[in-house]
Structure formats: C-alpha cells, structure tokens
Amino acid sequence: MPIRLRFSLHGHCKNRILHLVAVDQRARRDAMPTELLGIYHRYPTGEPSQKTIEWSVDRIRYWLSVGAIPTKAVSKLLEAGNILKPTSPYHSSASRPTSESEPTSTSQHALSTVPVMNSRQRSDVPPPSPRSSLKRLA
Numbered sequence: 001m002p003i004r005l006r007f008s009l010h011g012h013c014k015n016r017i018l019h020l021v022a023v024d025q026r027a028r029r030d031a032m033p034t035e036l037l038g039i040y041h042r043y044p045t046g047e048p049s050q051k052t053i054e055w056s057v058d059r060i061r062y063w064l065s066v067g068a069i070p071t072k073a074v075s076k077l078l079e080a081g082n083i084l085k086p087t088s089p090y091h092s093s094a095s096r097p098t099s100e101s102e103p104t105s106t107s108q109h110a111l112s113t114v115p116v117m118n119s120r121q122r123s124d125v126p127p128p129s130p131r132s133s134l135k136r137l138a
Contacts, residue, residue, distance in 0.1 A: 021034070
C-alpha cells in the first residue's frame, strides 16, 4: 500500500483549510486519511497577518523514513519549514538548477543577441487580408 503525503481540502468556499495527511495514493482527495499530520491555513490571519501551519514534525519524518512520497506542493512546504533539504530526492530535476545550466562569466560574453521575430515578421507567413476584400452574403 503506497503512502503519499498530500493535502486534503476542508473548510468553507472562501476560507479553505488544507490538512496535511498521510493517505493511500489510490484514495480520493478527501478520503479518510491514515494519519492527520498538520493543518495549513493558507490565508493570512491574526494581528501580524501571517499564514500559519501546525504540524507534527516527528510524525512527518517518520512517514518520510518509511517511504511515504510527498506531492510537489507538500515538498515545497516541507522545504520552507526546513524538514526537507533542497537536495532531497523528492524534487523534480527540472526544479533544481544544475551546474551545467548556470552560465559562467566567460560564457556570458560569448552569447550573441538574435532578434526574435513574431508571426507577422516571418516571410513564410502571408500578411492578413484586409476586411474590405471580404464579400458580404446578402
């Protein structure tokens, strides 16, 4: 039974609350979770006007240690809370910059500028016909 850490949507229309849950990945979004791990209030409230999250760090670390896989949104939140490291295996490779894609100071000077052409500047596309040439059907 593969377990995922994901959000479960609760609350009223204009005041959505997300529950961080450990649940079977085949279950529907609002299914009964295996365990409730936290509550995320994503709309700023209170005097300092901050988003709040209440979670059990020990239980989240336990589920990660037994092989639970967090969703992208949950992994971003866990990274912001310093539970996951930015180099964790749960991040996609597209979100992490690689050393090859970072330009060096010498390669920045070697880049040439190429003008970008839109569809009207391209020679293979004919210009649009004027409206006056359209015949009206009576």
